[in-house]
Amino acid sequence: MTDKHNVLVLDDDNSIRWVLDRALRSAGYQTHLCADVPNARNALKKKQFDLVLSDIRMPTGDGVSFLKEIKSEHPELPVVLITAHADLSSAVQSFDHGAFEFVAKPFDVDDLMQIVNRALESQQFDKAPPIESSQGQLIGRSPAMQTVFRAIGRLAKSKFTVLLIGESGTGKERVARALHEHSTRADEPFVAINMAAIPQELIEAELFGYEKGAFTGAAARTTGRFEQADGGTLFLDEIGDMPLTAQTRLLRVLSDGGYYRVGGKELLKADVRVIAATHQNLQTLVQSGKFREDLYHRLNVVRIELPAMRERIEDLELLADQFLSQAAQEAGVNRKRFSEPVLKYLQQLDWPGNVRQLENACRYLTVMAPTDVIQLTDLPEDLSSAQSLETEKPGADWRTLLQAEVRRAALKNDAEKVQALAAESEKLLVDTILDVVDGHRQETARLLGWGRNTLTRYLKKVDDE
Ligand SMILES: Nc1ncnc2c1ncn2[C@@H]1O[C@H](COP(=O)(O)OP(=O)(O)OP(=O)(O)O)[C@@H](O)[C@H]1O
Numbered sequence: 001m002t003d004k005h006n007v008l009v010l011d012d013d014n015s016i017r018w019v020l021d022r023a024l025r026s027a028g029y030q031t032h033l034c035a036d037v038p039n040a041r042n043a044l045k046k047k048q049f050d051l052v053l054s055d056i057r058m059p060t061g062d063g064v065s066f067l068k069e070i071k072s073e074h075p076e077l078p079v080v081l082i083t084a085h086a087d088l089s090s091a092v093q094s095f096d097h098g099a100f101e102f103v104a105k106p107f108d109v110d111d112l113m114q115i116v117n118r119a120l121e122s123q124q125f126d127k128a129p130p131i132e133s134s135q136g137q138l139i140g141r142s143p144a145m146q147t148v149f150r151a152i153g154r155l156a157k158s159k160f161t162v163l164l165i166g167e168s169g170t171g172k173e174r175v176a177r178a179l180h181e182h183s184t185r186a187d188e189p190f191v192a193i194n195m196a197a198i199p200q201e202l203i204e205a206e207l208f209g210y211e212k213g214a215f216t217g218a219a220a221r222t223t224g225r226f227e228q229a230d231g232g233t234l235f236l237d238e239i240g241d242m243p244l245t246a247q248t249r250l251l252r253v254l255s256d257g258g259y260y261r262v263g264g265k266e267l268l269k270a271d272v273r274v275i276a277a278t279h280q281n282l283q284t285l286v287q288s289g290k291f292r293e294d295l296y297h298r299l300n301v302v303r304i305e306l307p308a309m310r311e312r313i314e315d316l317e318l319l320a321d322q323f324l325s326q327a328a329q330e331a332g333v334n335r336k337r338f339s340e341p342v343l344k345y346l347q348q349l350d351w352p353g354n355v356r357q358l359e360n361a362c363r364y365l366t367v368m369a370p371t372d373v374i375q376l377t378d379l380p381e382d383l384s385s386a387q388s389l390e391t392e393k394p395g396a397d398w399r400t401l402l403q404a405e406v407r408r409a410a411l412k413n414d415a416e417k418v419q420a421l422a423a424e425s426e427k428l429l430v431d432t433i434l435d436v437v438d439g440h441r442q443e444t445a446r447l448l449g450w451g452r453n454t455l456t457r458y459l460k461k462v463d464d465e
Pocket residue numbers: 137138139140166167168169170171172173174175237279319355356359
């Protein structure tokens with residue numbers, strides 16, 4: 001009995017306490033359930049606990065302040081924070097103040113129990129110094145984004161090189177900035193450079209600087225981005241487009257911080273945290289000889305994968321809300337809202353351009369939609385004819401495919417197209433049956449449930465068209 005681990009559960013939600021209680025007890029732990037902070041505080045004074053599981057937002061106090069309080073009294077006691085309102089700043093704050101883990105609601109009980117087990121086993125606690133975190137602007141309540149926030153919270157304070165992977169427009173640059181803003185280098189420069197936007201032959205000079213006369217047109221010694229980012233963070237976007245020679249130099253800087261300007265002999269030292277990003281599969285580039293394998297392994301150690309918009313469609317409403325307010329402010333017009341059908345429609349699109357595409361659509365609609373509530377007919381062409389998620393799925397059933405076509409036509413208010421689709425469906429049906437019964441009209445009419453004359457009239461009409 002006495003060697004059972006003691007877990008303090010703090011949550012104002014009765015059902016969550018119940019779920020946690022059951023899971024913890026059946027895993028063999030003892031539990032102490034509290035519905036408010038004062039009670040939990042009291043319990044901690046009276047009893048020794050091995051772990052605290054605490055909600056963040058409660059009417060009686062917030063979990064992050066309580067975490068601070070716990071850590072000042074019991075620095076070794078692991079605390080796992082659970083929240084329904086996860087955002088980047090609470091994730092960062094939680095880790096800053098020494099939370100063992102940060103879990104978003106709704107959570108999977110088995111996953112949570114794994115965290116509990118790890119927390120109880122571990123003797124290592126996060127001792128990152130607290131920092132002021134600027135307003136967390138990264139939006140995302142989806143589990144996929146919660147994972148990203150946790151990673152940012154964990155990695156911000158380290159000097160590790162980070163590789164960000166994700167489709168275009170998923171927020172890689174935004175995450176790179178967040179990592180910088182939450183790091184101890186926040187007051188130093190954040191320098192971004194996109195490998196795809198610079199002519200290949202100039203990339204080395206751009207990155208490492210050059211000496212006067214290093215190449216035609218090199219009129220004076222020039223500093224490179226590594227020098228400009230000294231003490232801060234260098235964001236290398238589209239790293240997959242970096243030429244091999246520059247990759248070799250980069251590998252050297254990442255290993256020992258040393259580099260030469262192009263045409264230079266003086267060994268320079270870089271104190272720069274590198275964050276690289278790519279939308280390409282670097283492993284494929286390695287296989288085709290376009291990317292150095294050793295550099296790939298070096299970069300791949302700490303990676304954050306950014307989910308595509310379609311993998312976190314539950315965040316769309318929240319993102320759209322923010323983008324519509326921002327766009328209204330920028331344009332100095334009334335704030336627009338999506339009607340319910342528009343929201344539903346947007347939530348089933350594929351979003352190949354990800355968050356950026358949504359942001360641009362919100363800007364466009366803020367200026368172009370005639371009324372404050374945005375209707376389906378207001379949507380720009382790229383959205384009203386966009387692929388829906390269902391049609392993307394392999395093996396989508398015929399109803400879904402037809403529905404997507406009809407929806408698209410109806411959205412565009414295209415009566416001709418809607419009628420053509422109806423006619424085509426009917427013709428497909430009739431032709432198929434005729435084919436199966438070797439052109440036997442009576443049999444076809446019977447299968448269709450039509451009268452013979454109806455079929456004859458139909459075939460004549462189709463023939464005449
Ligand atoms: N989670 C988010 N919350 C709020 N805004 C976001 C979020 N993710 C992305 N954005 C916004 O979406 C736009 C695209 O993001 P960003 O430029 O960071 O994407 P990217 O992945 O770096 O794209 P690319 O690969 O094309 O350079 C930006 O305007 C950014 O502010």
